[in-house]
Amino acid sequence: QQQVKQSPQSLIVQKGGISIINCAYENTAFDYFPWYQQFPGKGPALLIAIRPDVSEKKEGRFTISFNKSAKQFSLHIMDSQPGDSATYFCAASNQGGSEKLVFGKGTKLTVNP
Amino acid sequence: SQTIHQWPATLVQPVGSPLSLECTVEGTSNPNLYWYRQAAGRGLQLLFYSVGIGQISSEVPQNLSASRPQDRQFILSSKKLLLSDSGFYLCASATGNNQPQHFGDGTRLSIL
Numbered sequence: 051q052q053q054v055k056q057s058p059q060s061l062i063v064q065k066g067g068i069s070i071i072n073c074a075y076e077n078t079a080f081d082y083f084p085w086y087q088q089f090p091g092k093g094p095a096l097l098i099a100i101r102p103d104v105s106e107k108k109e110g111r112f113t114i115s116f117n118k119s120a121k122q123f124s125l126h127i128m129d130s131q132p133g134d135s136a137t138y139f140c141a142a143s144n145q146g147g148s149e150k151l152v153f154g155k156g157t158k159l160t161v162n163p
Numbered sequence: 164s165q166t167i168h169q170w171p172a173t174l175v176q177p178v179g180s181p182l183s184l185e186c187t188v189e190g191t192s193n194p195n196l197y198w199y200r201q202a203a204g205r206g207l208q209l210l211f212y213s214v215g216i217g218q219i220s221s222e223v224p225q226n227l228s229a230s231r232p233q234d235r236q237f238i239l240s241s242k243k244l245l246l247s248d249s250g251f252y253l254c255a256s257a258t259g260n261n262q263p264q265h266f267g268d269g270t271r272l273s274i275l
Contacts, residue, residue: 093266153206
């Protein structure tokens with residue numbers, strides 16, 4: 051199965067709150083799990099990525115949690131800010147990311163001031 | 164670091180007309196190159212990818228084709244556009260194996 055299932059479809063959070071977006075996959079050959087952030091009219095920008103040899107990766111306010119046995123990974127945005135309002139995509143691939151990326155359908159995050 | 168250029172940014176074309184979208188990459192050599200299509204409210208669908216000049220793999224049978232005439236140039240084409248070809252077309256580049264993909268800012272294509 052090549053699908054990556056992403057939820058929720060949309061998310062509204064108050065400024066300072068925690069935003070959590072979840073993804074699940076089926077293909078156990080996937081070994082690279084990036085998150086992309088996309089603003090309207092722009093291409094997706096790589097935000098943070100994780101490989102299955104670690105369970106968590108943190109970069110500033112952004113954290114990926116990875117559960118290999120459950121085949122799930124999630125993005126946590128701490129202290130969410132209005133500037134974080136964007137669409138977030140999870141993705142997965144094998145062979146480290148230069149191979150074909152399979153994307154989730156995206157989560158539109160709105161952070162209210 | 165690499166920079167991905169796409170043009171035009173927006174394009175309106177009549178049904179049945181031809182198409183040529185161009186993507187060029189700066190700051191790297193021999194990249195892996197990709198064309199994606201993003202439909203409204205949906206994720207990104209991989210259309211084509213290329214690991215070198217003249218080497219194109221097609222992921223989805225469709226009305227489109229791709230070519231890579233130079234190392235850092237990737238072109239998406241169609242001989243006759245369909246209404247269903249409307250969408251946001253994104254080019255991506257990876258500097259090599261085990262490297263992440265980075266995207267250009269896309270071309271929004273509307274078919275009338």
